[in-house]
Amino acid sequence: MEKKYNLERYFEVIIEAGLYSRAERLKFHLEYLFKGIDFSGKRVLDIGGGSGKYSFYAPFKGAVETICIEPEDAGSSSGVISKFNELGSLLDVENVSIETTTFQDFDPGDRQFDIILLHNSINHLDEDACIDLHRDQGAQDIYQGLFDKLNGMATAGAILIVCDCSRNNFYPFIGFPNPIDPGIEWNKHQSPETWSNLLAISGFSKKSIRWSSLNPLGKVGRVLFGNKLMSYFTTSHFCLTLQNK
Numbered sequence: 001m002e003k004k005y006n007l008e009r010y011f012e013v014i015i016e017a018g019l020y021s022r023a024e025r026l027k028f029h030l031e032y033l034f035k036g037i038d039f040s041g042k043r044v045l046d047i048g049g050g051s052g053k054y055s056f057y058a059p060f061k062g063a064v065e066t067i068c069i070e071p072e073d074a075g076s077s078s079g080v081i082s083k084f085n086e087l088g089s090l091l092d093v094e095n096v097s098i099e100t101t102t103f104q105d106f107d108p109g110d111r112q113f114d115i116i117l118l119h120n121s122i123n124h125l126d127e128d129a130c131i132d133l134h135r136d137q138g139a140q141d142i143y144q145g146l147f148d149k150l151n152g153m154a155t156a157g158a159i160l161i162v163c164d165c166s167r168n169n170f171y172p173f174i175g176f177p178n179p180i181d182p183g184i185e186w187n188k189h190q191s192p193e194t195w196s197n198l199l200a201i202s203g204f205s206k207k208s209i210r211w212s213s214l215n216p217l218g219k220v221g222r223v224l225f226g227n228k229l230m231s232y233f234t235t236s237h238f239c240l241t242l243q244n245k
């Protein structure tokens with residue numbers, strides 16, 4: 001018999017695990033992140049998925065299989081793999097698994113995915129190459145290789161969601177730490193346009209670039225801050241959605 005997943009249980013477990021402050025804020029964020037995306041019957045790949053906050057959402061929305069690639073590498077906090085396993089037991093889901101390897105070493109076999117997520121991880125895949133990506137052919141070749149590999153595991157029409165901070169932000173421009181997130185290493189980021197142009201060469205065409213707002217401000221924040229200009233003065237965080245041909 002088909003297993004029924006209760007979404008409220010997902011929110012309860014994620015909040016109790018300390019992975020988000022409040023359920024309604026997380027709901028708001030997930031609705032933004034996956035706007036217009038239907039998980040029913042889909043296979044999902046979450047690259048650099050950390051402790052699986054997004055991987056575990058997928059079955060609760062109807063995905064049939066989710067694989068999270070998480071090597072505990074650059075940009076990670078230690079213990080995320082054990083946290084992932086803990087969440088798996090608490091949520092009692094059967095169709096979400098983790099591959100504790102890098103994307104570079106991940107062997108998909110003949111598996112293909114309909115929804116692919118790179119949430120705050122694209123720049124960590126190869127940080128050294130990411131630094132020079134906007135101006136260096138060698139760096140572009142490295143990422144092109146990764147994106148070609150990604151394309152090989154994407155179904156026709158697959159949706160790719162890429163979220164990260166852009167390189168361009170007011171505070172580093174004037175030489176100050178960003179007051180919202182002082183730890184961001186801006187030189188290890190790239191603009192959504194840079195990512196989108198490279199991904200286009202590997203067969204992913206751009207559907208939209210959205211600019212994230214300050215989540216605790218909810219809908220009002222979305223109206224005021226969810227655009228490129230205001231984002232430049234906050235975190236420059238974007239959500240780029242693309243589609244495989």
Ligand SMILES: C[S@@+](CC[C@H](N)C(=O)[O-])C[C@H]1O[C@@H](n2cnc3c(N)ncnc32)[C@H](O)[C@@H]1O
Pocket residue numbers: 047048049050051053069070071072073074075076077080101102103104118119120121124125126
């Ligand atoms: C900033 S964390 C983002 C975690 C999660 N996606 C989130 O948004 O909460 C970046 C993740 O990328 C992972 N990572 C780094 N290098 C990677 C690689 N080569 N392949 C796959 N994942 C990688 C890190 O281990 C880390 O968990």
